[in-house]
Amino acid sequence: MDRAKKRATYKRMRNFPEAFFDITSLESTLNNAPLFTRDMLKTAAAQVDQARKNTHPMHISGIYSDVRVKIWPTPEKDGINGVDIQWSKRALLIEQGEKAVPYLLNRCDGMACETTLPLHGETGKVLEVPALDLGYVQKIKEMEEKWETSPHWANMQKLLASTADRVQIKNIVCIALGTTERDPTRRSRHQHIVASSIARFLQAYYTNNSSASTPHLDVPVITHDPGYTAHDVHLLRTLTPPIQIVSNPHHFLAINPNTLVMCVSCPGFVAHLEIIADVLYPCKPAAILTDEIWDDMPWFAEGKVHLLDMWTPRVGLMLEGMSIVGVEEVLVEKGWEPKWPSGDEEAWGWLGSMILYARDDAVVVEDEVLIEALAEVELID
Secondary structure: OOHHHHHHHHHHHHOOHHHEEEHHHHHHHOOOOOOOOHHHHHHHHHHHHHHHHOOOOEEEEOOOOEEEEOOOOEEOHHHOEEEEEEEOOHHHHHHHHHHOOOEEEEEOOOHHHOOOOOOOOOOOOOOOOOOOOHHHHHHHHHHHHHHHOOHHHHHHHHHHHHHHHHOOOOEEEEEOOOOOOOOOOOHHHHHHHHHHHHHHHHHHHHHHOOOOOOOOOOOOEEEEOOOOOHHHHHHHHOOOOOEEEOOOOHHHHOOOOOEEEEEOOOOOOOOHHHHHHHHHOOOOOOEEEEEOOOOOOHHHHHOEEEOOOOOOHHHHHHHOOOEEEEHHHHHHHHOOOOOOOOOOOOOOHHHHHEEEEEOOOOOOOOOHHHHHHHHHOOOOO
């Protein structure tokens, strides 16, 4: 835990008392039920698709009443309209009051917002993008090789093996890892490499430790970031396994109880954890690799949350019972070196602040509702 960072954050939050909200009142309005349901996400996906095709007013159901929202998608070449979804955190809904809506549709020129890319074999419109410079592909391959021959990756595999023994991971969903094109520190490139490396390791681990006669199925990796460009589409396809970019909210819809979610330094105003907690309720993802989620801020005991808090009562419920391991604790065994081996700019230092939250399916499940939810995804008999 970075206590200095936590103290500094605590002090900054206290300087803005107007950003604190009573979360208990909203949860009472919602009857303590999930807000971001799978049905809501599917409705939002259909509205995004419609918004790309025309500029008619969109009808979005509010928390307290129905609200009509008109958007004007930005026309791009070939008639493609860029549209993204802005999800409202619970704290923001409280601030909005009677006009509160769970999401809005915004204009966006990012590649992932221009079209629904193929997901799980579905037919979608794939944009023609310029070919990558082969020199750039070679650079990311060299970066990949350095990472996978490093003692840090060797140590991280031990953590992954321990996790894979306790819960089965069938897919990886990345959130907000950033574009690899505008990446001066090379962190974004390295984060995507790590995601792909984890998928390849898990597939091999499950295959080698399975009594089945057929190899374990691939562990697909999908990702979403509104800033992705045509460059990212091509570059992420060169990784093994390739990483597939999808549009909002298809990354959330792909999350299930067998998913490893990976999100790094996601902005505090983003509702990703609240959405994950709601869409899977009463279950939870297999694991989450992310920054530490502080669950002991003093105002939580007062039933309040700050606009930038990652934790909410429902997020806390999702994390309840999950193991917590600081990645740096694993990597430091042979010495933690946040710089690139060649002395170049920092590239993988971000891992030092990551926490792996993981479910343990070896623990006896007694909650009948949870047993039913797990049975639906074939986690238990």
